[in-house]
Amino acid sequence: MRVHTSELSEFSPAERWALVRDGHAVVVQGIICILDTVSGPRLRLDALLCGDHLGVAHEDAVAIEQSALWVLGAISVPPRQLCIAGLDGVRLYVGKARTHVRELNIPRTDCLTFGSRLVTTPERTAADIARYSSDDDCAFADLTALAQRTGYRNRHALAIVGRTVHLPFAKRARQRLGAALAHAVGVVDAVDAANGIEESIKVAGVAHFKNKPIES
Numbered sequence: 001m002r003v004h005t006s007e008l009s010e011f012s013p014a015e016r017w018a019l020v021r022d023g024h025a026v027v028v029q030g031i032i033c034i035l036d037t038v039s040g041p042r043l044r045l046d047a048l049l050c051g052d053h054l055g056v057a058h059e060d061a062v063a064i065e066q067s068a069l070w071v072l073g074a075i076s077v078p079p080r081q082l083c084i085a086g087l088d089g090v091r092l093y094v095g096k097a098r099t100h101v102r103e104l105n106i107p108r109t110d111c112l113t114f115g116s117r118l119v120t121t122p123e124r125t126a127a128d129i130a131r132y133s134s135d136d137d138c139a140f141a142d143l144t145a146l147a148q149r150t151g152y153r154n155r156h157a158l159a160i161v162g163r164t165v166h167l168p169f170a171k172r173a174r175q176r177l178g179a180a181l182a183h184a185v186g187v188v189d190a191v192d193a194a195n196g197i198e199e200s201i202k203v204a205g206v207a208h209f210k211n212k213p214i215e216s
Helices: 005-010 013-021 041-049 065-071 122-132 136-150 154-163 170-185
Strands: 025-028 031-034 061-063 082-087 099-106 111-114 117-120 200-203 206-209
Touching: 013 025, 041 061, 041 065, 041 111, 041 117, 061 065, 065 082, 065 117, 065 122, 065 136, 117 122, 122 136, 122 154, 122 170, 136 170, 154 170
Parallel strands: 061 117, 082 099
Antiparallel strands: 025 031, 061 082, 111 117, 200 206
């Protein structure tokens, strides 16, 4: 019997565990994943947001922060706690101990769609990681991994922080995004994250800031 991940939400919990028992699925950190489906963002997002595992209507839920990092392939192991928010400010009520719900207004423009399920874009994910990660080193490692995997646009991430200044930790988010970009181009002192990031160009494979002389 072949089962596609998109059909997993139609199965009862007993049926899903039967798939695991019969060798058609595996359990990764408590998440049931179908073996016959090609690995990728859609598989990971389906595994996170399917049916009763989430406890809310999946069309209103958006995978964010660490969960988004896993869906986008920036980290290899799913986080112990599922992180979600409601699309367009919808309030989600989840009685699951391992599900963390943030009351954020995530517009659809900040989302990628895989099937009928949603995850934040790399830029929105970067903005949220920079804002909410409690540790600078962890935030930097996550932003670096996200950049390597998705090549997110730092200026767009900064713009998201700029239009969500009503949320906490905006200054910290700008500083972390600036530091991550500075590390990527190898120029730490030339970046002032609080005042925006200058455009950069590449000459002979080396990034330089525009409006700065380039030595021969």
